[in-house]
Amino acid sequence: MPTKIIIKIKDITLKAELFDSECAKAILNILPIEARPNEWGDEFYFTIPVEYSLDETATTDVKAGDIGYWPPGSALAIFFGPTPLSSDSKPVPASKVNILGRITDDPKILKKAKGAEIIQITKK
Secondary structure: EEEEEEEOOEEEEEEEEEOOOOHHHHOOOOEEEEOOOEEEOOOOEEEOOOOOOOOOOOOOOOOEEEEEEEEHEEEEEEEEEOOOOOOOOOOOOOOOOEEEEEEOHHHHHHHHHOOOOOOEEEEO
């Protein structure tokens, strides 16, 4: 059963969930997270203190609202629209990510959070 989490960035609070994969459980174990997000198109990503390999969920086929883990950068990635590799409105990661969870609110609202200094992720 997914675990409910909260994502806060600027004045935006979003509901999300992390799935029951081993990689997602490793992320849950380090919550709460507070980090400075980087932007890559309509994706926020930031390094976290978790090292994990690609798993059975690894893919480049992501959609807006997906939350992934990118092993090459030990980074959490939150997709909310097209990235520099996109050919349409669908996000495309730089390389495969483990799908950890998803935003259950409208992820497009994150477009308003660009330029944010801090992102926080906590268990609900």
